[in-house]
Amino acid sequence: MSWTPLGPSQPPPEPPPMPVAFSGNRNEFFRLIVRGAGLELVTVGFYRFWLATDIRRHLWSNTLVDGDGAEYTGRAKELLIGFLIALAILVPVYLAYFLAGLKAEEGQAFASTPLVAFFYVFGQFAIYRARRYRLTRTVWRGVRFWMSGSGWIYALQSALWGLLVGVTLGLALPWREAALERYKMRHSYYGDLQGSFEGTGWEFFKRGWWLWLLAPFALYLTIGAPFVYGAYKAIEWRWWVSGIRFGEVRLESTLRRSALIGLYWKVIGWIALLGLAFLAYLALCVFLVASMDATPIAEFFKTEAFAKSIPLLVLAGIGYLAFALSMNVVMRVYLMRDLWVRVLSSTIVHNIEAAANVTARGELANALGEGFADGLDVAGF
Numbered sequence: 001m002s003w004t005p006l007g008p009s010q011p012p013p014e015p016p017p018m019p020v021a022f023s024g025n026r027n028e029f030f031r032l033i034v035r036g037a038g039l040e041l042v043t044v045g046f047y048r049f050w051l052a053t054d055i056r057r058h059l060w061s062n063t064l065v066d067g068d069g070a071e072y073t074g075r076a077k078e079l080l081i082g083f084l085i086a087l088a089i090l091v092p093v094y095l096a097y098f099l100a101g102l103k104a105e106e107g108q109a110f111a112s113t114p115l116v117a118f119f120y121v122f123g124q125f126a127i128y129r130a131r132r133y134r135l136t137r138t139v140w141r142g143v144r145f146w147m148s149g150s151g152w153i154y155a156l157q158s159a160l161w162g163l164l165v166g167v168t169l170g171l172a173l174p175w176r177e178a179a180l181e182r183y184k185m186r187h188s189y190y191g192d193l194q195g196s197f198e199g200t201g202w203e204f205f206k207r208g209w210w211l212w213l214l215a216p217f218a219l220y221l222t223i224g225a226p227f228v229y230g231a232y233k234a235i236e237w238r239w240w241v242s243g244i245r246f247g248e249v250r251l252e253s254t255l256r257r258s259a260l261i262g263l264y265w266k267v268i269g270w271i272a273l274l275g276l277a278f279l280a281y282l283a284l285c286v287f288l289v290a291s292m293d294a295t296p297i298a299e300f301f302k303t304e305a306f307a308k309s310i311p312l313l314v315l316a317g318i319g320y321l322a323f324a325l326s327m328n329v330v331m332r333v334y335l336m337r338d339l340w341v342r343v344l345s346s347t348i349v350h351n352i353e354a355a356a357n358v359t360a361r362g363e364l365a366n367a368l369g370e371g372f373a374d375g376l377d378v379a380g381f
Helices: 026-042 048-061 076-107 113-136 151-167 173-186 201-221 225-243 261-292 304-308 310-345 368-375
Strands: 018-022 063-065 138-140 143-147 188-190 193-197 244-246 249-253 347-350
Touching: 018 310, 026 048, 026 310, 048 063, 048 076, 048 310, 076 113, 113 138, 113 143, 113 151, 151 173, 173 188, 173 193, 173 201, 173 225, 188 244, 201 225, 225 244, 225 249, 225 261, 261 310, 310 347
Parallel strands: none
Antiparallel strands: 018 063, 018 347, 138 143, 143 188, 188 193, 193 244, 244 249, 249 347
């Protein structure tokens, strides 16, 4: 005998949330970055396209959701070709901007402001298109992410919101971030599963309004800037991750406000240490060149040989490149890999089963947008 209880049937219980894990080895990433920095030095920076691809493959493949890692299918050759095409377009624009700026400033102060505004809008267009490229090169469980929408509409919205942020002295920033993220996520897809963004500007403001009050003091005292900026980025990351949706799949973050502050202080410490090492290297170079000329160091600075010394310029240039690449290594380890791991370790995925029966859709986007972003120095990882 069986008995059926009266009343409507109860919905099945929601499956337990699934934490996101990262399986990558820090030493392996460090070796990848150091080797890439050395090859960047040898190739005068052109290896960065291959390094960016290797970094993404490492981060993507070691990010595990429900036990499965993502796959980055982009190629360095795509980034290189996209950059060269973008450079062929941007170089004449940069030249025209420079000449027009000189001519405009002769007639009236701030007359080149429209040109600056154009580059800002174009930079926002590049950011949107670069994200579109990265999404279409991201695959999870055999299904590709993709993105639609217009980069120019996004750039116009970003410019208008930027004006409002400036007028309100930064108070409108949370609402700007929410509006722009809603546009990006509304046009983002995982197969046929459409994305959305549930975060609101008011929610962002409530979490970080006190940082707006502290920002002037932090900028004035300088030492407080890493605390304020680190707390702001942690709040922003938690708010952004918790607002992401793909159909019924939703993400949640428990990142603490203090989780990222230590990373920024480590970067500052390493840059200070590298700066001291660079100064010591320059002093050694001056001593060696002065010894070769058989000139006392105190008198060497007063002679024309100091300003025209080719060996000194070459040695200083090599040292500067090594210093810059070393800073890139530090920032990529702490502000890319370690930050990625801390954000992921606080992320939980709810209702992952809703992504089980997704149909593959979407087309690949070219790398021209990322080339523009690289040429304008607004590219992400």
